[in-house]
Amino acid sequence: MFLYCGIACRRKFFWCYRPLSTYVTKTRYLFELKEDDDACKKAQQTGAFYLFHGLAPLLQTSAHQYLAPRHSLLELERLLGKFGQDAQRIEDSVLIGCSEQQEAWFALDLGLDSSFSISASSHKPEMETELKGSFIELRKALFQLNARDASMLSTAQALLRWHDAHQFCSRSGQPTKKNVAGSKRVCPSNNIIYYPQMAPVVITLVSDGTRCLLARQSSFPKGMYSALAGFCDIGESVEETIHREVAEEVGLEVESLQYCASQHWPFPSGSLMIACHATVKPGQTEIQVNLRELETAAWFSHDEVATALKRKGSYTQQQNGTFPFWLPPKLAISHQLIKEWVEKQTCSSLPA
Numbered sequence: 001m002f003l004y005c006g007i008a009c010r011r012k013f014f015w016c017y018r019p020l021s022t023y024v025t026k027t028r029y030l031f032e033l034k035e036d037d038d039a040c041k042k043a044q045q046t047g048a049f050y051l052f053h054g055l056a057p058l059l060q061t062s063a064h065q066y067l068a069p070r071h072s073l074l075e076l077e078r079l080l081g082k083f084g085q086d087a088q089r090i091e092d093s094v095l096i097g098c099s100e101q102q103e104a105w106f107a108l109d110l111g112l113d114s115s116f117s118i119s120a121s122s123h124k125p126e127m128e129t130e131l132k133g134s135f136i137e138l139r140k141a142l143f144q145l146n147a148r149d150a151s152m153l154s155t156a157q158a159l160l161r162w163h164d165a166h167q168f169c170s171r172s173g174q175p176t177k178k179n180v181a182g183s184k185r186v187c188p189s190n191n192i193i194y195y196p197q198m199a200p201v202v203i204t205l206v207s208d209g210t211r212c213l214l215a216r217q218s219s220f221p222k223g224m225y226s227a228l229a230g231f232c233d234i235g236e237s238v239e240e241t242i243h244r245e246v247a248e249e250v251g252l253e254v255e256s257l258q259y260c261a262s263q264h265w266p267f268p269s270g271s272l273m274i275a276c277h278a279t280v281k282p283g284q285t286e287i288q289v290n291l292r293e294l295e296t297a298a299w300f301s302h303d304e305v306a307t308a309l310k311r312k313g314s315y316t317q318q319q320n321g322t323f324p325f326w327l328p329p330k331l332a333i334s335h336q337l338i339k340e341w342v343e344k345q346t347c348s349s350l351p352a
């Protein structure tokens with residue numbers, strides 16, 4: 001879809017016309033909805049709503065996958081009416097995206113209520129029956145969602161959680177008020193604006209040239225190893241966090257690093273995962289695991305990692321009581337980081 005739009009050209013300040021791509025049109029539309037409360041309210045009339053209860057998304061099962069249904073405003077009003085809730089609850093919804101046809105998408109938590117009414121949290125089983133789905137913890141469902149639903153629900157959950165936790169101004173103690181889109185909250189008594197926050201986290205795959213270093217925390221599912229991860233401390237650059245985390249967790253000094261990709265991650269409460277490859281000097285590879293942070297860490301060969309990446313299915317205990325070595329699923333950025341390392345190693349070992 002191409003639209004023609006006036007664009008003010010900086011130097012001569014005349015209007016020129018060029019087609020805007022669907023992506024640009026969509027981005028500008030979302031920007032307008034965040035800035036203009038009336039436009040956003042209007043967009044709710046034709047929009048669609050993802051539903052949550054106590055931060056668990058409403059999901060339906062289809063062929064071993066979960067699907068996230070969307071509901072129209074009319075359907076939502078009918079549902080709220082049926083369970084004795086005020087249609088004003090819709091004001092608690094947050095904008096999370098839109099379709100290419102500019103259908104705005106919102107998320108609403110039926111179990112969290114900005115007016116702290118407990119009536120909102122009852123009726124969960126009845127709502128599930130009515131909605132022909134279940135409210136399932138995102139941690140349990142994330143890897144059985146398609147990439148788009150996973151991304152939408154992750155964004156929605158992080159934003160709903162942020163609003164729930166920022167109901168009051170930390171300076172005046174007064175209730176804060178969200179804008180219609182939910183892109184900010186304002187304290188009416190002092191006009192302080194609060195914006196949703198996320199925590200930057202680095203995730204680093206350390207290599208010594210032929211092997212890569214993987215670790216596990218005791219909270220990980222049995223047998224699963226991942227790259228080293230850590231929150232950025234205040235005042236640190238991404239590079240400094242990587243050097244510190246690798247030193248802190250496995251006692252090694254990083255020699256060089258290279259950016260790979262980034263990902264929004266909804267856990268523990270909305271992180272920006274920044275994934276990098278790092279190398280250590282070949283002679284300096286002796287790991288000293290920090291047991292306060294990790295259960296264990298070890299070097300793995302290319303073949304071991306390549307085999308684990310191909311492994312599919314569930315990971316049941318073996319006869320000797322151990323669990324097979326496996327890696328995070330595709331949707332996690334650690335998977336992408338490890339896969340990229342395996343591919344690079346494969347290319348560099350090919351004869352020239």
Ligand SMILES: NC(=O)C1=CN([C@@H]2O[C@H](COP(=O)(O)OP(=O)(O)OC[C@H]3O[C@@H](n4cnc5c(N)ncnc54)[C@H](O)[C@@H]3O)[C@@H](O)[C@H]2O)C=CC1
Nearest residue numbers: 199201203226229230231265267268273328332333334335
């Ligand atoms: N998407 C992916 O592929 C992966 C994501 N992760 C995520 O990375 C996150 C960080 O990894 P960890 O090794 O646990 O970090 P970490 O090595 O920094 O240790 C966690 C500790 O850092 C402290 N901390 C500092 N700032 C924090 C903040 N803003 N929020 C929470 N705790 C903070 C707490 O004491 C916490 O116990 C995990 O929560 C996990 O969700 C981890 C591995 C893979």
Ligand SMILES: [Mg+2]
Nearest residue numbers: 228229230293
């Ligand atoms: Mg860590």
